[in-house]
Amino acid sequence: TPGIPHDGLEFFLTSTIGIASCPMDATEADHLLQNSQSAEASARQQCKNRYGLFSADLNEQAFKRLQIERDLRKALQNDEFELHYQPKVNIVENRICGAEALIRWNHPEHGLMSPDQFIPMAEELGLIVEIGTWVLEQACTEAVQWSEAGITDCTVAVNIATPHFAESRLLDDVQQTLTRTGLRPGMLTIELTESMMMDDTEETFAMLEQLRTLGIRIALDDFGTGFSSLAYLKRMRLNELKVDRSFIGGIPDDTDSSAIVRAVLAMSRSLGFEVVAEGVETEEQLDFLREFDCDVYQGFLCSQPIPAANFFNLLRREYVPRGLEVNEVDAD
Ligand code: C2E
């Protein structure tokens, strides 16, 4: 369709139509209109410029979504979020060297919900920065308990959402949280994604530099799924590169995945950052990673993400202080 020229620019109109019919979908005007709106909203979600037909199923979905939206706004106040921790394991030393904090929502009706079920919604509703601030505070508070128990080199990693990174507030948030909780900056890793590096590069790099000045660690999450530029990888001066689990899932049998993982390991070694393999589920995968000198792995092979108290117990049971042999610890 041709655009509409105006003031030297060209404008394009699209329309999305929702259809509900009487008497099948409703018999009262209000109800009919409401149902056509549901159909329109659902069509728009799939892609604009199309029409959608109403179905009873749709209403139920829309209703559930509305309910979840409403509940999400109150979840922080009601203290319904919790963090689960997934161990990160140093491959050479075969010891836990850190944990990634992963948020869960303990919904009063739907039970424990995974982040994929509510993080995108929290971003849409503008709640993500508040939630991110809570995660940061909670993770640092819990990590301080580990070091107070004598486990002084287990880092904690927190996922940062794009809107949080885009707001200059992140720097203040991190700084204030470290001061308030007393966590050593080197014990905190923030996980960023490739898409955050895409725009406004000068500002982005300035922000990264300031974060680094605080002494915290920076990781690039889900590496390989976004648009990667080798130029920014070098400039980011990362501490960790986390290879996405879609590649790890393919090793050792899939030749393409194996070649990619080996190339990433070789590149990271020369650029000087640690590689974390995500989603390791089998011994074969771990053998491959060990053979090609991968530093750290994370995955169900060691443990699923578990509640804070369980992780703390695991840590106390499995933890071997750096430089001590297992039997020396036993002799204690
Ligand atoms: P992510 O940061 O890449 O986290 C790793 C995800 O992979 C986790 O899913 C973890 O449970 C899963 N995983 C770990 N090992 C394995 C494995 O061996 N096999 C398989 N199949 N999966 C494995 P989870 O907890 O559902 O989190 C999903 C995503 O939600 C995270 O991906 C992260 O992007 C986001 N997320 C989690 N917590 C937060 C948070 O506090 N804030 C923000 N902004 N995002 C978060």
Ligand code: MG
């Ligand atoms: Mg992550």
Ligand code: MG
């Ligand atoms: Mg990841």
